[in-house]
Amino acid sequence: MRAVQSAFGAALLDPRRAPPLSLTRTGGRPSERRFAVYRNNVAVGLIGALETRFPAIRMIVGEECFTGLARAYALAHPPTSPIMATFGDGFADFLRDAPGLEELDYLPDVARLEAARTRAYHAADAAPVAASDFAALDLRRLEATAVALHPSVEIVRSSAPVVTIWAMNAGEAALGPIEDWAAEDAMVCRPEMVVETRRLPPGGADFLDALGRGATLGAAMRLARRDARFDLAQNLTGLIGSGLAVRLGRPTDRSAA
Amino acid sequence: MIASTLPRAAGVGFKPEHFASLIKAGFAGFLEVHAENYMGAGGPPHTMLSALRREHALSVHGVGLSIGGAEPLDRAHLARLRALCDRYEPESFSEHLAWSTHEGAFLNDLLPLPYTQETLARVAAHVDETQEALGRRMLLENPATYVTFAESEIPETEFLAEIARRTGCGLLLDVNNVFVSATNHGTDALAYLDRFPLAEVGEIHLAGHDAQSDEAGRPLLIDSHGSPVADPVWALYAQVLERVGPVASLIEWDNDVPDLPTLAAEAARAQSMLDRAARVLAA
Numbered sequence: 139m140r141a142v143q144s145a146f147g148a149a150l151l152d153p154r155r156a157p158p159l160s161l162t163r164t165g166g167r168p169s170e171r172r173f174a175v176y177r178n179n180v181a182v183g184l185i186g187a188l189e190t191r192f193p194a195i196r197m198i199v200g201e202e203c204f205t206g207l208a209r210a211y212a213l214a215h216p217p218t219s220p221i222m223a224t225f226g227d228g229f230a231d232f233l234r235d236a237p238g239l240e241e242l243d244y245l246p247d248v249a250r251l252e253a254a255r256t257r258a259y260h261a262a263d264a265a266p267v268a269a270s271d272f273a274a275l276d277l278r279r280l281e282a283t284a285v286a287l288h289p290s291v292e293i294v295r296s297s298a299p300v301v302t303i304w305a306m307n308a309g310e311a312a313l314g315p316i317e318d319w320a321a322e323d324a325m326v327c328r329p330e331m332v333v334e335t336r337r338l339p340p341g342g343a344d345f346l347d348a349l350g351r352g353a354t355l356g357a358a359m360r361l362a363r364r365d366a367r368f369d370l371a372q373n374l375t376g377l378i379g380s381g382l383a384v385r386l387g388r389p390t391d392r393s394a395a
Numbered sequence: 396m397i398a399s400t401l402p403r404a405a406g407v408g409f410k411p412e413h414f415a416s417l418i419k420a421g422f423a424g425f426l427e428v429h430a431e432n433y434m435g436a437g438g439p440p441h442t443m444l445s446a447l448r449r450e451h452a453l454s455v456h457g458v459g460l461s462i463g464g465a466e467p468l469d470r471a472h473l474a475r476l477r478a479l480c481d482r483y484e485p486e487s488f489s490e491h492l493a494w495s496t497h498e499g500a501f502l503n504d505l506l507p508l509p510y511t512q513e514t515l516a517r518v519a520a521h522v523d524e525t526q527e528a529l530g531r532r533m534l535l536e537n538p539a540t541y542v543t544f545a546e547s548e549i550p551e552t553e554f555l556a557e558i559a560r561r562t563g564c565g566l567l568l569d570v571n572n573v574f575v576s577a578t579n580h581g582t583d584a585l586a587y588l589d590r591f592p593l594a595e596v597g598e599i600h601l602a603g604h605d606a607q608s609d610e611a612g613r614p615l616l617i618d619s620h621g622s623p624v625a626d627p628v629w630a631l632y633a634q635v636l637e638r639v640g641p642v643a644s645l646i647e648w649d650n651d652v653p654d655l656p657t658l659a660a661e662a663a664r665a666q667s668m669l670d671r672a673a674r675v676l677a678a
Contacts (some may be wrong), residue, residue, distance in 0.1 A: 139513050140465035142546065146506065156572070162543040169607040172579075175541040175617060176504060181505040216500035220436045220459025220472060263442075289436070304440025331439050387589025 156197035159389045164248050171264070184212035187222045192252045195245065209237060230377055244298035246285035251335065254292040254326040256335045266329065266381035281356030285349050285377065286385035288358075290328035293343045293350075293390055295389050301337040308366060310335075329381040341368030346377075364384065398532040398565025399487035399597030401425055401643035403673070404453050405660050405665040408647050414443045414657040414660050425452035425486070427523060429564055431459045433645035434475050444483065453485040453644065454598065459501065462521045462535070463508040466495035466549070471555045473528040480529055487598055488535035490525065492518065492555065509544035510554040513563060518554075522562040534597045535559070537602075539575040539618035551576075552590035565597035569574075570632045573622065575604050575616040584631055593639045601665060602647040621650035632665070636672035646671060 145158035159175035188208040189196055196204040200385035211232045217225040230249035239245055247334035266288070275283065294300060301322045305311035325336045338346070348358035355374075362368040375385050409417075426447055433440050436580065447453075449491055453660035460472060480488055493505035508514050526532055537555060549557075577584035603622030607615045624632075624646065636642070646661040 139510070139511070139517060142509060142544065143465045143497065143506075147500070147502065150502060150504075150506075151497070151500070157542075160545050167611050168542070170610070171607075172541045172615060175615070176506060179504040180502050187503070218501060219504065220431050220469075220497055220501050220503075222431065222462075222474075222503065223435060260438050260440065262436035263438065271547055287566060290438075328438060329665075331442060339560070 146176075150177055151216060153177065157306075160333075162299075166348070177261050181209055181212065182328060183212075184216065185209055185226065187217075187225050188212070188229065191223075191226045192249060193248055194252055194304050195229075195233070197307040198242065198245065198303075200249065210236075226252055229253065239366050242297065244300060244303055247294060247296035247300040248304050248307070249296055249325060251294045251300055252326050254294055255333050255335065255348055258290035258292065258326050261288075261328060263286050264384040267378070267383045267386055269378075271386060272378060280315055282354050283386055284388060285352050285383045286352075286383050286387070287346065287350050287377075288329055288382045290326070290333075291346065291350065291382055292326045292339070293338075293346055294324040294326065296323065300324055301335060304335060327380070329380055334380075336376075339369060339372055341365035342373055342376075344368075345373050349377075353364040396522040398563075398595075399454075399533055399643065400452075401486045401598055403641040403643055403669065405669060406645045407658075407662050408451070408644065408645065408649065408653050409444075409447065411439065412652065412660070413418035414447075415657045416596075417447065419654065422655070422659060422662075424449070424666070425454060425643060425645075426488055426591075427454035427456050430455050430457040430488075433479055438518065446597050448483050453483055453621060454487040454489065454556065454643070455479060455485040457488070457490040458505070459495060459503075460490050460525065461491075461494045461496045462490050463492055463506075463514070463518055463522075463624055466496055466497050468521055468524055470495075473525065477529050478605065480531065487534060488529060488531060489536055489598060491536045491538060492551075492558075493538050505538055507538060507540045507542060507544070509546040510549040510551060510623040511546055512548070513627075514521060515554060516550065519558050519561040522558060522564050522624070526562065526564065532564055534565045534567040536569055536592075536600065537572050537576075539569070539616075541579055541615065541617075543580055550590065552592070553585060553608055556592040558593055559595045564590065564595075566591070566595040567598045567600060568596045568635065568642075569600035570601070570635060571600065571602040571604055571628050572618060574625070574628050574631055575618050578614050578616045580583065581613070585634065588631070588634060588638070593635070596635075596639060597641055599632070599635065600647055601628060601661075604628075619650060620647050622648075624664075625665045629664070629668075633668060636668055637675075638646060640676045641669040671675075 149155040157168040162167035185208040230246040234246040299322045299323045306313045323338040325338050345358050345362035348361045404424050409426040411426050491505050495502050601624045602620045605617040605619045609615045644665045
């Protein structure tokens with residue numbers, strides 16, 4: 139049983155291998171075309187999972203190129219879990235090392251952003267902190283307060299305009315030349331039922347990363363202020379206003395406090 | 396422990412794009428979901444399923460357990476299935492007589508196995524383990540196959556009957572799979588039904604298939620779930636209902652998914668046949 143399945147499985151993932159010899163024969167040989175149905179199902183299924191997860195990458199490189207990349211990735215790194223939403227977590231790294239894509243050096247960052255969007259879609263739900271809780275907060279203790287972020291929040295840092303590129307290729311913004319090719323950091327989140335992708339203001343990525351690690355507002359602010367343009371009020375309002383602060387309390391990360 | 400308490404009515408596979416229409420227009424039948432699509436922690440999948448669960452009977456259909464695999468079952472996956480069943484308390488849980496893992500890789504397809512005493516013992520052990528882990532009986536589905544194995548020594552119908560006898564599991568009879576496999580292997584679909592342990596059937600699947608041919612020019616049907624149920628499959632379904640009376644019957648449409656009214660029309664056709672079967676039974 140193990141030998142039959144091993145030969146079958148190996149031939150599915152390696153198109154150069156012949157179908158296993160134990161298949162019923164017609165005219166002396168197992169039917170290639172019949173075995174090919176399984177090969178095709180496996181390839182189409184895995185490529186389809188990546189198409190669903192990385193629509194902007196597909197738009198950027200074109201359908202034919204994407205299918206080739208997805209097939210190569212699927213055969214080299216087949217999923218290890220039956221939960222297909224997790225398939226493709228390593229696609230960004232694969233794109234970084236794929237030959238012929240050197241000019242599109244922003245591609246891995248866009249893929250990281252899209253991978254984060256799927257994780258955000260399936261992330262745990264959490265209710266935001268009520269406005270009254272913020273109002274009741276002792277301002278003198280604000281610096282020592284930790285803010286737990288919604289479980290869906292992920293930061294994607296990029297030296298390219300990753301949010302602009304993603305938006306243009308995901309149908310969120312009109313496709314056009316990017317006049318100001320500047321670094322952008324993205325926040326992916328799903329405060330309620332809709333996954334959002336936002337461009338973070340200067341210092342925002344450091345600020346949110348620190349809060350995500352359990353640092354206090356004071357510590358997160360000091361880190362973020364390494365960028366002189368960091369604006370605490372703007373970042374805090376963005377966080378609270380969009381329902382991404384889900385708990386206020388004592389710091390959990392002593393090293394960052 | 397009962398294998399399935401689904402209503403003896405028609406149902407459809409739930410697709411997220413139909414959620415708004417389902418809530419707004421309503422749908423009388425039961426719903427089926429693929430277990431692996433509801434294994435995240437939260438978000439829209441669980442929000443939608445929770446809302447639908449309040450109004451509909453539910454079938455949870457696994458596609459990733461690899462019950463027919465030579466390798467041991469994935470304990471972590473069994474635990475996820477248990478959690479899902481505990482959360483939604485579905486009227487039925489079903490899986491496939493197929494395998495899908497190879498040396499740690501999940502191949503995302505339902506692959507065929509030879510039917511031997513060895514594979515029979517292995518599948519029965521896996522069904523036992525699954526039922527034990529879930530604390531419930533399950534339904535096991537007959538596969539659509541494109542190849543057969545020289546090693547096979549037990550007819551598929553007998554294999555399934557013996558699994559049901561040894562484990563107490565019920566069976567999910569996929570009528571499209573019966574037609575696809577019989578056509579592909581040049582056997583008689585009606586004769587397959589004659590030998591199938593119909594008394595164990597807790598659910599029926601109906602779906603569309605594609606028609607191709609192999610290099611010898613013989614018909615090669617593909618279980619593609621991307622089109623309406625074909626006429627000969629409806630005819631075969633009528634034969635099944637004539638023999639067993641009404642059974643929960645699901646329209647599967649997973650690719651090129653149509654709008655809800657198109658899907659509901661397929662379900663309505665099944666429902667009218669179920670109604671007729673119920674009248675015959677009452678007469």
